[in-house]
Amino acid sequence: MNALKIINARLGSDNRETELYVENGHFVARFSAHVNHWQTLDLRGQLLMPGLVETHIHLDKACIMHRCHLHEGTLAEAVAQTRAAKAEFTEDDVYRRGAQVLDKAIVQGTTHMRTHVELDPQVGMTGFNAVRRLQADYAWAISLEICVFPQEGLLNNPGTEALLCQALDSGATVLGGCPYMDSDPNGQIQRLFELAVRYDCDLDFHLDFDLNPEGMTVMEVARCTQEYGWGSRVTIGHATKLSALPIEPLTALGLHLAKVGVQVTCLPSTDLFLMGREAFHNKPRGLAPLAHLSACGVTCSVSTNNIGNPFTPYGDASLVRQANLFANVSQMGTPAQLLQCLAWVSSEAARMLRLADYGLLPGCRADFIVFDAPSPAAVIAEISAPLMGFKGGRQTFSRPAGQLMKPTPAG
Secondary structure, rough: OOOOEEEEEEEEEOOOEEEEEEEEOOOEEOOOOOOOOOEEEEOOOOOEOOOOOOOOOEEEEEOOOOOOOOOOOOOHHHHHHHHHOOEEEEEEHHHHHHHHHHHHHHHHOOOEEEEEEEEEOOOOOHHHHHHHHHHOOOOOOEEEEEEEEEEOOHHHHHHOHHHHHHHHHHHOOOOEEEEHHHHOHHHHHHHHEEEHHHHHOEEEEEEEEEEOOOOOOHHHHHHHHHHOOOOOEEEEOOOHHHHOOOOOHHHHHHHHHHOEEEEEEEEEHHHHHHOOOOOOOOOOOOOOHHHHHHHHHOOOEEOEEEEOOOOOOOOOOOHHHHHHHHHHHHOOOOHHHHHHHHOOOHHHHHHHHHOOOOOOOOOOEEOEEEEOOHHHHHHHOOOOOOOEEOOEEEEEEOOOOOOOOOOOOOO
């Protein structure tokens, strides 16, 4: 019997301390009558929150900067450099690099993650097989959802569709897309919707990844979402073209995306690194305008995307840091705005992934983290690091507080 009593915990912005109960990995209103023994966790007034949710990351191509050579820092160069590095990937290599990122993500408070995995005739099932192993080996600390996608194109890359289907038959649960890499972007979108219906899986597209408002494919995604009845099961990532739209067409598009059920993920670190390089002064920020989209009713999230590769040469897998970065660049600083940024890496990100048992209410899975912070908004404002985390009521990590070594006063 796994039973845990949590005492003196603060929830949300309420300074009152409360108790929570965990039984068999889930929060309960009270212990069952047959529970006679339990562990007690005294938080002494610290802040308790549900675990963080990473909606878009690439474990298979993380931590490869030492194999690459950056000169231009462009998207095209990132794709080419990663393609060259990918030729040398082995299953054990992908596993080791993915494990490095998972280790970081866990101690940064992430308890759920959707990872994109590239499939094409060059790399075959190498990345997928490695990530499936990671999914099993790290289940004690993080729930890993696998999204397979055709980074190198689908219709123009024979053999790729068969690999996607093989992966969906073998444990992948989400199908991704990358239309801007295909000879027929709209054709790829339509084909992926057909496959999603066949496999009854969600869709997650890399989409409209530049700053030219012309040539957007988001409307084709919205059209197919409506046609196939796939509302709330379709996400678009990057969507940096949206940042180039004036407010009137952006509002009309946002309302339409909300109506048909297309969700939007912003990837601040990658998008800031790659976008706007052609401008020397008055550089555009190039981030999907989540605050405005959210006000239109669109479900949104902030996520990491890449760590240590030509798309993003840095990163520590901290979603709190990504939310703070987005808040800085988007000039969101009020307590309500900081809470919105927090929701984009927690509750709203969970809605995007359709996590039915996410939260702190009875019946929810006891995946939670603890902060020494005065409020949830302060977690984002101060880039607070979690002190400890739990998965299904079992502790997964702890972080000792730093200590100042103040000199003893003379005399």
